[in-house]
Amino acid sequence: MNEKRLKLLLILPLLTINLFNIVFILYKARGTGYFREAVRTIVDYFMGFHLIPLFIACLVLLYFHLSKKTSLSSFLYKIFLVLLLFFIAINISLFPEIMELRGGQEKFTFNKKNSSLKEAILKSPAKDARDARQYIQMNEYLRNKILTIPHSSPVEKDYYFKSLIKPNRLAKREYSYGMTGKDFEALKNYKLKSFNAFRRVKEIKKYIIVDASPGCNSLTLFTYDNNYIFIPSDLLQQHPLNVHD
C-alpha cells in the first residue's frame, strides 16, 4: 500500500469521528438560540449596502481584466486586495459599537489615558469577591507599599456591597454583559435584600452588568458609577459595611 493511500486510510476515520462529534454537539446545543444569533450576525455583516460597493468594485476589476487581458494572478491579486480592504472596513466599522457596548465596565477607548497605577486602579471596578480582595490588596499596596493577605483586609469605605436575592425564583436565562431595555425591566421583579441598590440603580444611565447562570437563585448586580459595586454576600458577611447613607 503506498504512503498516500495509507495516510488517507488513517485520516478518514479521524474525519468521521470529529464530524460526528460536531453534529452531536450541534444537536445537543439546539434550541439555545446561540447558533441562530451567530448566523444572523454573519448575515448582518455581509448584507446591507456593504455588498453593493464590493460587487461594483469586483465588476470593474473583471472588466479591466477582460479588456486589458491581464494575467489571472494579477486579477486575483486585485480582487483579494479589494476583499481585504472590505473586511478591514467592516472590522473598523464595528469599533464604535463594541466600545459603546462596553459601557462602564472594563472600558477600553483610545481617549482614556492612564497616568498612573493608582488612577488605573480607581477607574477599574471589582466584579466579584475575588476581584474585590485583589483590588483591596492593590490599594493597600499603594498606600503602604506592602502586600497583605486578603482575608484580613478591611473593606475600603469607598465601596458599597449589596446583593439581590429572590429565594424562590430561578434565573431563567443567562444574563450577560451589557444588558439594557426590557431585560433591565425584568430585574425589577427581583426582590432586594437591602434597600440602597435599586433606588440608585435608576440613576445609572444605561448599562447594568448582571452576573447569573441559569438555575441559580441569586443575581449579582454591578454598576459602574464609581460609587457602587455589588458583590456576592459571602464577602458581605466577612467584612462590615461602611455605608455612607
Place this chain on the structure above:
Amino acid sequence: MINQFLFLLYIAILGVSFMFFFKNSLSSANLYLLSVPTGLSIWVFQLIILFILGLPFEKLFIGILSLLLLSVFIAIHRNKFFVKKNLVQIIIYLALYSGFSFLFLIFNYSFFTNDSWRMLIGGKYIATYGSLLDSLIDQRGLYAYIIHSSSNIFGFDYLYALYPLMMLFFALFFAYNLYSPLSPENKEVGRNILFSSLVVLFILSTFFVLLNAFYVHSNLLSGIYGFLALFGLWKHLVSKDRNWLIISAIAILSFSFLRIEGPLLSLIIIIILISIKQIKFKEKVYYVGAVSLFVVVWHIRLFFMLAGHTSKYYMNPARTLLITVLYTLIFTVLLVSQKGILNRIKEYFPLLMVYSLSIGWTILIFTEGPKTKGNLLVLKKYGRLILNSVKHGDWGITWIVLGILFAVALILKKLRHESLFLYYIFSFALLFNSIHLYRGGWRIGWGDSGNRMLMSIIFVISFYVFLKFRNVLFPNSLEK
C-alpha cells in the same frame, strides 16, 4: 517613566546581543525584530532559574546578574558589535525602538481586568518577598508574574509599554516574513509589500487583537511565542538553518510558562518535532531536553509549593505530577525512538496525537465533561464559543473570514512542510475544546478564557492561510 524606559532598552540591547549569535545566517530584519521577544525571554528565564533554585530574589542581586548577562553577550560579540556597519544598524534600531518606547510610555492606554491585578500583585509580591503569593500559586504561569516583578525591581509603577511594543515588533516581523522575495526579473515588489501590509492591517483591525496590545495579560505574549515556536520549526525545515530551531526552543519555553495549560499546548509542537526526519537526533535531544528540564523542574517545585496549599484553582499536586510524567515520558520516547518499532512509526506520531485528542474529546463529549457545579448543560455552551468568535468576543469579522479562507487554503497548492501547520492547528483545536469541556464550557463575552485563548492560535492560522494565498497570487515567488 524613565526607569521603565531603561528596563525596556535593556531588554532590547540584551535581545540584540543575544541575536548576534545568529548574525551570519538570519537577515538583519529578522534579527532586530526578534530581539524584543528573545531579550525578554532570556531576562525572564534567568529570573525563573533564580526562583526555581531558591536563590536570592533581591533587587541588587538581580540587577548585577542582568548586567553581567548583557556584558557577557556583548563581550562574546565585541568583534561584530563594533564593526561600523553593524554599529550603525544597532544605533538606528535602538533609536527607533526608543522613539516607540517613549510613545507608548507617554500614551498609556493600558487596560486592566481582575486577572491583570493578580499578575501585578503576583509580580510585586515576588519582587518584594522572593516567593509567590499563596492565593496565586495555582492560577497562572510563572512568566507573567516574573515580567511584572520588573516594576518593583527597577522602580516603576507597572509594566504597560511592553505590550504595544511587542505587538508593533511582532506585526513588522509577521509582515516581513509574509513578504516573499521574488525572482530577479519580477518587478512586483510594491504589490508584494502591499499584500503583506494589508494582511497585517486586517489582523490589527480586529478589535480584540488591538485590545490585547494594551491589555495587561498573557494573551498577546502567548500568541506571539506560540507562533514563533511553530514558525521557528517550520523555517528551520525550509531554510535548513539550525538557528531557527534555537529561536523556536526559546519561544516554546516562554509559551510553556505563560499559561497553566502552556505545557500541554507545547507538547503538540514537541511531538511534531520528534516526528520530523529532517531534524538531526542530537538537535531534537537538545531542544526537547532543554524544554523538558525546565518544565519538569518547575512542576516538581510547584508540586511541593502546592502540597500544603488549600486553594486549588487550576493547578493541583496531581496535575503538576501529570505534566512531570508527560514530559519525562516524551523525552524518554525521543531517546528510544532512534531504533526499533518507535523509529519506524515516529513519523506517524502527530497523526496518533490527533487521534488521541479526538478520542479524548469524544469521551468528554459523551460524559459532558466533569459536571461543573452541578451544571449538566455543558454541551449547550458550545454555542457560546461560536457566538463569541462571531460577535461577543470582539473579533469582528476576522474569524469568519479566516474560517472561509482556511477552508479554501486547504485545497490550494501545497506549501513546503505544510503538515506542521495542519497538525498544530487541528491538535490545538481538539485540545482547546477538551480543556474547556473539562472546565465546564464557555461564557458569553470577550473575557471568557476560551475566547482569550483564541489569541494563542490566531497568528498561526493567519500566517498559514495568507502564506498559501500569497503563493497563488505571486507565482514567481522564490519562496514556496
